[in-house]
Structures are given as structure tokens and as C-alpha cells.
Amino acid sequence: MALTLGIIGLPKSGKTTVFNALTRSEAQTSAYASSGSEPNVAVVKVPDERLTALVDIFHPKRIVQADVQYTDVAGISKGASKGESFSRQFISYISTVEGLVHVVRAFENPDIPHPDDTIDPLRDIETVELELAFSDLAIIEKRLIRLRETISKTKPGPEREGFERELETLQRIQPELEAGQPIRALGLDEDEERAIRNYGFLSAKPMLILLNLSESQLEQADALMAQVAAKHALPNTAVAAIAGKLEQDLAQLDEADATEFMADLGLKESGLNRIIKQSYQLMGLISFLTAGPDENRAWTIRNGTTAQKAAGVIHSDLERGFIRAEVVHFDDLIAAGSMVEAKKRGHVRSEGKTYLVKDGDIIEVRFNV
Ligand SMILES: Nc1nc2c(ncn2[C@@H]2O[C@H](COP(=O)(O)OP(=O)(O)OP(=O)(O)O)[C@@H](O)[C@H]2O)c(=O)[nH]1
Ligand SMILES: [Mg+2]
Known part of the structure; x- marks a missing residue:
């Protein structure tokens, strides 16, 4: 069972580029027209040096790493969720993933127009957060009406209590969302989480905000991340940075060439392992291992x-x-x-x-x- 992550972000933020980098895929990126609505999906192995370190002790026939599945799905843009909410297709792809990787454009490239003309990561994060919140709100508003009706028709008992718990939770969430607070930041308790689990609310998913930098911005990476973190240090939210285009190019080289390329650029390691590990931490996931003559293997569980x-x-x-x-x-x-x-x-x-x-x-x- 792989951890599933959805790569989201504004048009042309570099989602497909990051997807290619993370998964060593060669999906079509798009300088002009927007990517189609069919998502890109790929599974990658979670790097775990511990498995290799155990080889000398157990001499296994093989090593089995844990999996992460990434889905790159276009479909968020300013105003996309207003009124109608996102396309049904977008929601169906994204509501089932366990966490979101939100790609935010920081890279400068005059050939790639930004939908809002200027490069402004903080503004873009706000835009996407609002779209996610609107989408959840639309679902909640519809559900509240039906839920009140259902409750009035249900005899007192455990079933009705379940509906009432759901109603209370949705009523608690609604004003927070209206004030721009994503559900993931609300500190819901276990009962509340259970009451809304089946909705797959988008703003409830843990989010890794991933700044997509130009090569030339790598030196400023820490400063840029700090700027974002200062405004978006929410629970279940983490900030990271990556030079998407560079990493995509790196991912398509063989190991020797990649090492040389990185040395030329003064980079010690590719950013990808770090991103995968950070996603794990963000989701509260850890690995335990099994080891023996057949296989050394990593398994994913919640902390x-x-x-x-x-x-x-x-x-x-x-x-x-x-x-x-x-x-x-x-x-x-x-x-x-x-x-x-x-x-x-x-x-x-x-x-x-x-x-x-x-x-x-x-x-x-x-x-x-
Ligand atoms: N210079 C530079 N260009 C980038 C970077 N990341 C993406 N691009 C370019 O920006 C364009 C859009 O990138 P994509 O990865 O297709 O962006 P996307 O978010 O998948 O776009 P849509 O799916 O159309 O919304 C492509 O031409 C990329 O080569 C980057 O880090 N630096
Ligand atoms: Mg794309």
C-alpha cells in the first residue's frame, strides 16, 4: 500500500516538471497550452539507506523499499472553484490522495507567462488555499441542508447521534473555512476527523508547500522558505524548495552523469530524496523494517x-x-x-x-x- 500524494498548483507553476523530477518520468510539460485533464500517475520507491546498510548482516535475495504514488493533476486556477466548484474529474482524482504537494512558482522565466502576470509566491499560495476552501465550503453547504432534514426524520438513537456529530463538526468547520482557515489547521479531534473522513475534503489534507525555484535562486532558497513559513506556518503544513527544471534534467541523466552535473553546480545531493522524506514526516509516517534471507523490506505506518x-x-x-x-x-x-x-x-x-x-x-x- 503506497502513500498517495497529489501534486497541485496554479497553471504553469511547474507541477508536471516536479512530477517528472520526483518520479523520473517524461510526461509532457507545457510552455503554452495547459496540460490536459488526464492526470499523470507514477509510483516511486522511498529511498531508505537503512535497507542497504542491513545487507551485510542479512544477505537478502532482494531489497524492497516502501512506495509513494504521485498524481499530477491540473485543474486549479483562480476562480476555478467558485459557484460550480472544481470539475468533478479533478475532485475525484484529488479527493482520494492522502496528502498534497503544492507546487508554487518562484522561478523567473519571461517565456512562461504567469496567469497573474507577476511572480508572487505568497499571493499564489493564498489563491490556491482559497480555492481549496471554497471547494470544501460548497460541499459543506449542500450537505448541511440535507443533514438537517435527515436528522429531523431520524428516530433518536445511535444513528441519529452519528448524524448530529457530523452536523456539529461541519458547523464548526464552516465559519473557519469562510475566514480562510484550511481544515488541516483546525486541530480536529479524533471523533471530528472520523465524522468527516468520507468527504475527502481538500483543505483537510496535509500539505507540503513546494517552492519551484530557478537555478539562480537556489542560494536564496532558505530566505524564500522562511518568508513563506512566516505566513503559512500552519499545522500539517510544511515548506520546502526545489529547482524543478534542474531536478527534472538531473533525473533524466544516468547516475555518473548526474553526479558530475551536480558537482559542476556545487550541489551535494539531489533535492528529491529530501522531498520524499519530508512528505513522510509531514504525514506523520514512519517506517519499520523486516529483514532476513529472502528480503530486507521497509513498511510504512503511522507514527x-x-x-x-x-x-x-x-x-x-x-x-x-x-x-x-x-x-x-x-x-x-x-x-x-x-x-x-x-x-x-x-x-x-x-x-x-x-x-x-x-x-x-x-x-x-x-x-x-
Ligand atoms: N526556468 C524554469 N522553468 C520552469 C521551471 N519549472 C517549470 N518550468 C517551465 O514552465 C513551463 C510549465 O511547466 P509545467 O511543469 O508544464 O507546469 P504545470 O504546472 O504542469 O503546467 P499546467 O499543467 O499546464 O498547469 C514549462 O515550459 C517548464 O519547462 C523551473 O523551475 N525553471
Ligand atoms: Mg502539467
Whole structure:
């Protein structure tokens, strides 16, 4: 099960360029006409050096990294969501993703006109936030009318209580959205989140704001990010920067050429791994590992997942028949150099169902079939 991220942003902000860079794809970018409404979709492996570091200990036949799926979908523009709301197609693509990567144009390029003429990342972020909020508001307004009717016709009981909880939550969200606060920033509690989960509200999704820079702006990257963060330091929101065009070119070179190219530019590493990792952190995701003669593998879970639930990510049988988990942390195993030595040092623990799995735990599940 891959983490799914949607790449959104104003027309010509560089969405497809960033998509190509992140996924090593060669989708058509568009200097003039806007990209079509068909989204680009690709799955990439999450880089995890820990898997390779464990090869000398476990000698696996293969390495299996966790997946991220990116969808690049055009369809946001100023006013796009007013009245009618976004196209049904856009909503259907974007409402199912778990998080958003919002590409914001910072790059200067006189050949690529900006829909609002000037380059102004802060303005563009506001524009997109408003469009997302409008889209959610339109759904809420319609739903509130129907929900009130339904409640008046439903007998008191658990079903009606469910509707009432939903109504209260939507009524709490509505004025905040009208004031320009995205749902992701409201600090909803678990019950409230559950009450609205099925709507797939766009402004409720964690967002990575990704400034798309020119090569020449790389030196200012930190300053630009700080400017954005000062205005948009919302919960479930992170800011990053990337030189999209440059990274796209890099992604299409083989490794040796890419290394040389980066050295020429004075870059130490490509920005892509950083973006993927940041997306993970933003979503509150961590990885645990399994290792053995067949494969060394990374699995994605939410931070705060119990050992038994984590076992279920590997296979439902492991969750159902869970007895205990043998756990050693990556750092301890590497320091020890072998499982035998890690055991001697007391770093291999036996944990029960409710143990909270940590990032970098290497786990072997004991279970009944
Ligand atoms: N100089 C420069 N040009 C860029 C950069 N990113 C994108 N471009 C150019 O800007 C144009 C639009 O880029 P796309 O990636 O197609 O933008 P998009 O957001 O997918 O556009 P639509 O899908 O039409 O909304 C292309 O000609 C890109 O080559 C960048 O970082 N620097
Ligand atoms: Mg595009």
C-alpha cells in the first residue's frame, strides 16, 4: 500500500516538471497550452539507506523499499472553484490522495507567462488555499441542508447521534473555512476527523508547500522558505524548495552523469530524496523494517501504530494470530554488527501487542496460524 500524494498548483507553476523530477518520468510539460485533464500517475520507491546498510548482516535475495504514488493533476486556477466548484474529474482524482504537494512558482522565466502576470509566491499560495476552501465550503453547504432534514426524520438513537456529530463538526468547520482557515489547521479531534473522513475534503489534507525555484535562486532558497513559513506556518503544513527544471534534467541523466552535473553546480545531493522524506514526516509516517534471507523490506505506518497493527500491514494473518514481536532497533543492530551480538547486548526485545513501533525498528512477528 503506497502513500498517495497529489501534486497541485496554479497553471504553469511547474507541477508536471516536479512530477517528472520526483518520479523520473517524461510526461509532457507545457510552455503554452495547459496540460490536459488526464492526470499523470507514477509510483516511486522511498529511498531508505537503512535497507542497504542491513545487507551485510542479512544477505537478502532482494531489497524492497516502501512506495509513494504521485498524481499530477491540473485543474486549479483562480476562480476555478467558485459557484460550480472544481470539475468533478479533478475532485475525484484529488479527493482520494492522502496528502498534497503544492507546487508554487518562484522561478523567473519571461517565456512562461504567469496567469497573474507577476511572480508572487505568497499571493499564489493564498489563491490556491482559497480555492481549496471554497471547494470544501460548497460541499459543506449542500450537505448541511440535507443533514438537517435527515436528522429531523431520524428516530433518536445511535444513528441519529452519528448524524448530529457530523452536523456539529461541519458547523464548526464552516465559519473557519469562510475566514480562510484550511481544515488541516483546525486541530480536529479524533471523533471530528472520523465524522468527516468520507468527504475527502481538500483543505483537510496535509500539505507540503513546494517552492519551484530557478537555478539562480537556489542560494536564496532558505530566505524564500522562511518568508513563506512566516505566513503559512500552519499545522500539517510544511515548506520546502526545489529547482524543478534542474531536478527534472538531473533525473533524466544516468547516475555518473548526474553526479558530475551536480558537482559542476556545487550541489551535494539531489533535492528529491529530501522531498520524499519530508512528505513522510509531514504525514506523520514512519517506517519499520523486516529483514532476513529472502528480503530486507521497509513498511510504512503511522507514527503511534501498535506492534499488532503493524503486523497487519505485512499480512492480516500476522495481525490476527499475533503473539509477540522480536524487536531490535536499526541503530542498535548496526552498532552491534550482528544479531548474535545485539542479543548478547540485550538489544533484541520481546514486545507485546500494544508496543508502539518506532521508526527504524526491525521486527520479526511471532504468530499463530
Ligand atoms: N526556468 C524554469 N522553468 C520552469 C521551471 N519549472 C517549470 N518550468 C517551465 O514552465 C513551463 C510549465 O511547466 P509545467 O511543469 O508544464 O507546469 P504545470 O504546472 O504542469 O503546467 P499546467 O499543467 O499546464 O498547469 C514549462 O515550459 C517548464 O519547462 C523551473 O523551475 N525553471
Ligand atoms: Mg502539467
